[in-house]
Amino acid sequence: xxxxALPRPAFRVATDEAPLxxxxxxxxxxxxxxxxxxxxxxxxxxxxxKHGWSAAIQSLGNRDARSAIQLTLLITAIAxxxxxxxxxxxxxxxxxxxxxGKAFLITLIDLPFSVSPVVAGLCIVLLFGANSxxxxxxxxxxxxxxxxxxxxxxxxxFVTFPFVARELIPVxxxxxxxxxxxxxxxGASGWRTFRTVTxxxxxxxxxxxxxxxxxxxxxEFGAVAVVSGKIRGQTATMPITIEMLYNExxxxxxxxxxxxxxxxxxxTLLLKTILELRHADQLAATxxx
Amino acid sequence: MHIDIDEIAKTFGATTALRPVSLNIPxxxxxxxxxxxxxxxxxxxxxxxxxxxxxxxxxxxxxxxATGMTVQDRRAGFVFxxxxxxxxxxxxxxxxxxxxxxxxxxxxxxxxxxxxxxxxLDLIQLPDIAGRYPTQLSxxxxxxxxxxxxxAIEPRMLLLDEPFGALDxxxxxxxxxxLRDIHDETGLxxxxxxxxxxxxxxxxxxVVVMSMGRIEQIGRPQDIRSKPATEFVRDFISA
Ligand SMILES: Nc1ncnc2c1ncn2[C@@H]1O[C@H](COP(=O)(O)OP(=O)(O)OP(=O)(O)O)[C@@H](O)[C@H]1O
Ligand SMILES: [Mg+2]
Numbered sequence: 001x002x003x004x005a006l007p008r009p010a011f012r013v014a015t016d017e018a019p020l021x022x023x024x025x026x027x028x029x030x031x032x033x034x035x036x037x038x039x040x041x042x043x044x045x046x047x048x049x050k051h052g053w054s055a056a057i058q059s060l061g062n063r064d065a066r067s068a069i070q071l072t073l074l075i076t077a078i079a080x081x082x083x084x085x086x087x088x089x090x091x092x093x094x095x096x097x098x099x100x101g102k103a104f105l106i107t108l109i110d111l112p113f114s115v116s117p118v119v120a121g122l123c124i125v126l127l128f129g130a131n132s133x134x135x136x137x138x139x140x141x142x143x144x145x146x147x148x149x150x151x152x153x154x155x156x157x158f159v160t161f162p163f164v165a166r167e168l169i170p171v172x173x174x175x176x177x178x179x180x181x182x183x184x185x186x187g188a189s190g191w192r193t194f195r196t197v198t199x200x201x202x203x204x205x206x207x208x209x210x211x212x213x214x215x216x217x218x219x220e221f222g223a224v225a226v227v228s229g230k231i232r233g234q235t236a237t238m239p240i241t242i243e244m245l246y247n248e249x250x251x252x253x254x255x256x257x258x259x260x261x262x263x264x265x266x267x268t269l270l271l272k273t274i275l276e277l278r279h280a281d282q283l284a285a286t287x288x289x
Numbered sequence: 290m291h292i293d294i295d296e297i298a299k300t301f302g303a304t305t306a307l308r309p310v311s312l313n314i315p316x317x318x319x320x321x322x323x324x325x326x327x328x329x330x331x332x333x334x335x336x337x338x339x340x341x342x343x344x345x346x347x348x349x350x351x352x353x354x355a356t357g358m359t360v361q362d363r364r365a366g367f368v369f370x371x372x373x374x375x376x377x378x379x380x381x382x383x384x385x386x387x388x389x390x391x392x393x394x395x396x397x398x399x400x401x402x403x404x405x406x407x408x409x410l411d412l413i414q415l416p417d418i419a420g421r422y423p424t425q426l427s428x429x430x431x432x433x434x435x436x437x438x439x440x441a442i443e444p445r446m447l448l449l450d451e452p453f454g455a456l457d458x459x460x461x462x463x464x465x466x467x468l469r470d471i472h473d474e475t476g477l478x479x480x481x482x483x484x485x486x487x488x489x490x491x492x493x494x495x496v497v498v499m500s501m502g503r504i505e506q507i508g509r510p511q512d513i514r515s516k517p518a519t520e521f522v523r524d525f526i527s528a
Contacts, residue, residue, distance in 0.1 A: 178369050178371060178373035179373050179374075179375055179376070181340055181360075181367075181369070181373065182367065182369060182373040182374075182375070182438075183375075183386065183390070184340070184360045184361060185338055185339075185340070185360055185361075185363075185365060185366075185367040185439075186386050186387035186390055186438070186439075186441075186442055187361045187364070187387050187390045187391060187442055188361070188386070188387075188390040189361065189390075192390055196386075197375060200377045201376065201377060
């Protein structure tokens with residue numbers, strides 16, 4: 001046989017691009033990431049630490065800053081579980097039942113993404129403000145919504161509503177109803193079926209949705225700016241405080257708070273990545289895309 | 290347990306899945322629902338299992354009206370077309386699911402559950418796969434695990450939707466015999482759906498030929514072959 005001397009033709013997979021094109025594409029992607037993502041991040045931390053660590057930490061230690069951090073964590077701690085529950089309920093309702101207007105309902109879930117947060121905030125003010133019927137009654141009974149924590153919670157829930165539901169719906173549609181039906185024929189109650197079959201099957205999507213929701217809930221500005229009234233030490237969340245500090249030319253304080261907010265978001269992303277790496281096999285087994 | 294289907298009809302919105310159909314299934318029979326795609330076989334099976342409720346008509350178990358009985362109370366061992374094994378549970382946990390789901394008073398103790406699951410794994414001739422997940426099984430193994438899971442609840446009847454549909458010819462033949470053996474051993478009234486006439490003829494005591502939501506003929510395999518009642522049955526059998 002003389003085939004040992006034959007030159008090997010250079011096969012190229014159909015989806016492979018030519019080498020030059022590949023390099024260009026990678027360069028564009030890296031440059032884009034650098035300019036749009038890494039540079040702003042670096043600037044935030046650099047500005048915060050302009051006068052050293054102690055100045056940055058000191059600026060976060062004063063009463064108003066601490067109140068803003070506590071408020072943001074409180075709002076997140078209320079809004080995220082609420083949206084996880086709403087998200088599961090609506091995804092379950094949409095995927096497990098057949099009814100008219102299903103497509104419309106799915107569109108409705110996306111509404112908070114397409115409506116400007118400022119408009120959403122204004123709607124809450126109109127509905128629950130002291131000048132409205134409901135709002136007047138609530139204020140009279142000592143339950144103010146607008147310019148108070150309940151309004152901020154409502155605004156945050158509205159803006160971050162789609163995250164969990166949107167993660168869950170495709171997963172639940174793909175999984176269908178067969179496993180739940182199997183559990184029912186085996187004698188399990190509806191609640192037991194939900195707990196032992198539905199929930200384990202959607203747990204990864206639920207986790208993703210919840211983490212995204214958390215990051216967004218901490219960072220929400222527009223809607224909260226409208227409903228909160230920006231009362232320092234009372235209704236000013238971290239993003240609101242950042243804006244106020246920046247407008248007062250307190251740039252170290254502003255950027256320190258911004259850096260902290262960024263760090264919280266990064267922790268959320270890190271958590272997601274760690275969980276992905278640790279449970280890669282289970283992710284593959286439940287075939288989440 | 291004998292099952293009587295009395296003038297059952299089912300519509301989904303504008304589509305009629307079942308025109309009024311009636312059928313008596315004697316206790317301990319092995320019955321095949323045979324018919325082309327869309328003839329209403331799955332719908333009828335799901336109505337028996339309590340997963341769907343008829344638009345009109347009645348279902349009777351042992352002469353008692355069971356039309357409105359919940360799916361849980363029916364205790365029907367149901368084997369789904371795609372098996373519907375719980376993907377996040379091991380084979381052991383899949384089979385034990387129905388026993389663990391029982392109300393506290395009727396739940397067998399842990400050792401008893403283990404004993405029963407082990408016995409079922411022996412029955413389906415897969416004693417060594419208790420620790421595996423469904424994705425780690427072949428199609429034929431999944432089918433047998435689904436059967437064991439359905440049997441674990443000590444069902445009053447066995448309902449199977451195209452139990453051999455997704456398998457290759459050789460495995461089908463083996464599992465056919467397996468189902469026959471399990472039926473003969475347990476004596477359970479068994480209804481299975483198929484569109485494969487050889488399967489129906491070879492396996493069943495009683496074949497129900499369906500078309501477009503109607504029952505065309507009910508009879509023993511040899512009678513259906515020798516005396517087809519309608520034009521449709523004649524064509525379907527000779528196809
Ligand atoms: N949930 C449903 N919603 C609307 N129509 C349905 C539903 N289930 C069944 N149908 C319709 O009812 C008819 C009978 O369906 P069925 O699933 O019982 O047929 P089948 O005999 O099992 O068919 P196959 O062999 O393809 O499984 C079909 O026309 C089907 O489109
Ligand atoms: Mg079918």
